[in-house]
Amino acid sequence: MKSLKYPLILACSITLCSCFNGPTSEVRPIDNPTNNEIKLVIDGKEIAIPANTRINHTFEYGKHNIAYNNESFEIVVKPVKFNGHGFINPTQSNYILHTFIYATDNTSDETYDKLYEKTLNKIEVNLNGQQVEVELPIKVVNDFFIEDQDNRWDYFIDENMPDEVTENINKNQSYQVHKVKMYREKEYLKFLKDDGYEDEISFLNKPKKLSEINQYVFPKLDLESIRCDEGKQYLLDTLDKWQQLFTLTGSDFASKYEGLGGYDGMHALLGSKKLCPKDKDPEQTYSKAIRPLDDALTKGRDMYFFIIK
16 A cells, blocks of 8 residues: 655646335535525525535435525436435535645656646636636536536545545555545635735636526427427327426336436437338438437436426
8 A cells, every 4th residue: 555645836836117115315415605694495495504504405306496596497306327426506606626646756756747737727817806817726616516427526625635645556656646626715715825825816706597507407309300200209208208207206206217217218219219210211300309318318327417497
């Protein structure tokens, strides 16, 4: 076992089935990083979240309404193939994902520098009162839903970065590994100051209206473009089953989901292309029409929800 260390050199880097026994709900953190209490309404129930506090909320599988700041939208909470991590960010505040490099003592400066350069991203910031672009080993995210499918991290908000990590490597082997830490913005700014960075810096924030959120949306399909009657009817029946599914909750929802959105449902959707061979559908209009649904199910396999618009 070998321990790896990371150096604090950040400051100098800145430049301008019918029987279902599985889970029936999903627990998601809701974070309020602001200095004021916020109120979120879920399914008509007001939930107060104190300043600088994170709470957990249990969403039963099925459709839910989320409202914040006089806006609202609906989501459908569903089973996943592999559990992921994420949280709800109602205020659409900035969170910082900082990449640290841990390396063995025999790592050369050249190797380290090359690895470090690959972690740098160009970020627009307010620096000493001016909007400029800097390079930092970070990613800034401020989505309403922050999911590790798109934003990988190893250490969450309340987890401290260790001085060392232990890996199974050969003796005297030169080895490096990346670890990503999630920060609230103000905690990251404190980290910068503690690391010796003296300039006044803040990150830009342009929150979206809830109606403009386009992540993880259940797709709308262009049925009118389909030139194959068998395929169109199959898709109409499938979408009707989805609408029926959206009325279910808990174990009822979970037991039916596999046949539509799980492996069985995805396999059936792709298999339905046989209804519209090229002699019936020369332009493959059916295959094109179902592609958004196939993509959504594939990409959303490990997402615990869809947004319904």
